[in-house]
Amino acid sequence: MEEISILIGGRAGEGINIAGTVITRILSACGLRAYMYYDYPSLIKGGHNFSVIRAAEEEVRCHREKVDFLLAMDQETVRRHAGRLREGGEVIRDAGVVKGDGIGVDLDTIVTEERAPPITRNSAIIGAFCKACGIPWTTVEEVFARAVPKEQEANLRVARRGYDVSREVLRLPATGRKPLPTITGNDAVALGLLDAGMEGYVAYPMTPSSSILHTLAGLADRFGISVVHPENEIAVMLTALGAAYAGRRVAVGTSGGGFCLMTEGFSLAGMAEIPVLVVLAQRPGPSTGVPTYSAQGDLLFALSAGQGEFPRIVAAPGTPEEAWYWAGALMDLAWHFQTPAILLTDKNLGEGIFSFGETEKRPALESSLWDGTGEYGRYGAGTGGVSPIAFPGIAGAMVKVNSYAHDEAGITTEDGAIVARMAEKLQEKGTTAARVLEGYPCVTTAGDPGAETALLCWGSTAGVCTEVAESLGLRVVRPVVLSPFPEAQVKAALAGAGRIVAVEENVTGQLARLVSAHGIKADVVVGKYDGRPFALEELERRLQGVTA
């Protein structure tokens, strides 16, 4: 496939993320399918930030090591990344501060002459880049109008100066395809939640989940929902449970450390049978770890968080379309089964920017509302372990939920027979949920379905595994739902595979451990745990070693 890769780098505070976003949108506006990875340390100013953007005629969900253009806002960018420039590639640099070859654009001079604010400097680089790949000026103008609302005139003047001093290096493939929106995985989560009728979002800021909170806070008025940020994650969880008890569809968002604080309430949700959806965006390491990078280290934590035994539905989407779909589906499922659910994402998915395609329609799944007859018992008999639900305020219902073991009416009990019966009721819900989930796309496959070697992966490595499998002739089996584990579907997808290679962004192979409990043995784990996503060439190299 015809494609292009760009790396833009500079210091934190120079707007590298915004510049990368604008480039991604411009490429998308040209009818290409684009993806951007953003790499930044946990610093507000200084340090080195860079974005890698890749765009092609067909869908792209990962980046390459080699790039066609290196856009350098500082010398450090050239020092660190010059080796990534492919032969015939071009450097576009701020001529005022970066020495070397390539297309030089004197940002300070342009900004001074245009009397534009310093934050517009990167627009000149973007302009120069657009000329270098033959993008018509009108496209640049259009995207700036939508993407850069602040100082739009100044940005455009500066961009035009960059465009004019540059020269054409290559021509992008003309696909003639309709441009797609570009959104982050976290935007996809936010919109998926809204699409599923979320009425409130409660969260405490924590990278890399915070942008869901910011996006929803910004959209709260347009959707008439409530978005609140209380004192801590414990309050987040309990406030959400209070709201769900009172009849609202709510979600919470956090990362590992925040989820640690939420597990107390998570367990309460299991016992009291209160629905709640937790968006758990993973980052590397125990404790504070590496806040602005990515990992897949919380799978086993998500599967076992909270004391005691209760059903939970956990899904790890691999693409923004899946993130959208499962944000809604998990909300439906949590509310139907009155139990907590986790949407397990990570920084690479959540903060990556993607051309966003079509999403699947979710199966209809209503809550099992109380019909208003007879005496209401919150934990009364229902089908499949699911009790009819009523909320405070509903005429004739006294709704008692309880963190203790309780009877059908919600009154505390320590009676052995009732305790056992209620524990079985919870398990029955889990079994019913597993059956209902058979109607959902719980396992995805890619590559060659008959290939001897299967890549077993989950979450955001979906894109890179798919591309590598296509080039190396492998198959990919990826469970999206991880609890209740879709054992039969995974086994069917792996049928005939002689060699199973687990690809995971963790040290211990957590999915490999999970499948082993279901009688599936991964032969080898290819792990990556430096916080950075696999680049295409990198995974190819790693796999050549183990699949030969």
Add this chain to the structure above:
Amino acid sequence: MTWITRAKNTWCPGCGNFAIEHALKDVLTDLAEEGRRAEDFVLVSGIGCHAKIADYLAVNSFYAIHGRTLPVAAGIKLANPGLTVIACAGDGDAYAEGLDHLVFAAKRNQDITVIIHDNRVYGLTTGQYTPTSYEGFRGRSTPGGIRERPINPVALMLASGATFVARTYTRKRDHLREVLTAAVLHRGFSFVDVLQVCATYNNLTEYYDDRVYLLEGHDTADLTGAMGKAREWDYSTDAPIALGIFYEEEAPANPWTAMGGIGKDERERTIRTILKEKT
């Protein structure tokens, strides 16, 4: 309406929890007679002896976990502002495990009422000291007597911006009922510290009976005066113990936009518009 469930009551004989339960039952009866629907009352409790009140009172209830009554109550009120939300919490609940929630609830002035069953001991875990136990208190975890001073919750709540701050006592039945009524009727965050007798582990009946007096002629709009009264007795050393409403103020309540949403069609339209904005 009886207001009492069939659950077997397991409080010790002489426990102050009975007084709170009955006072609350009377408050609910009065409010129901004045037109509030029984279905619109919600009781949230924490964990500890006090929390069993959720089992005993025949109203909607959320029997929560230790220290977490207030965020639950906040979520309920946020979800449905039409509900009358009352949180019963213990002193361990509110002043130890859930102190941050208490301070923030006061700061936020959401329209909920919190009633602290302040028996100054952990009853259900068989007698350990709490944040309001007096200096020198010998509990099962502190046999040598505690060498730290208690929190003064009334002063703390005044400092945190609570718009209704009161204290009452389980052996002053009429006063208890009056104060609880005023607290529930107050629009905004209401805090009531109830000095509660624990018959088994911390029976301060005589100590309280000798020292309590009702606030009279006190200006409830005067924060400085209220703070002075709050500091008169520090929950430890010997001093007269004022009962009554220390402070009351009308201020904007319910700071958060209530939960809700737009219809499905409008929602889908808005989402399409947003996606278009992102091309």
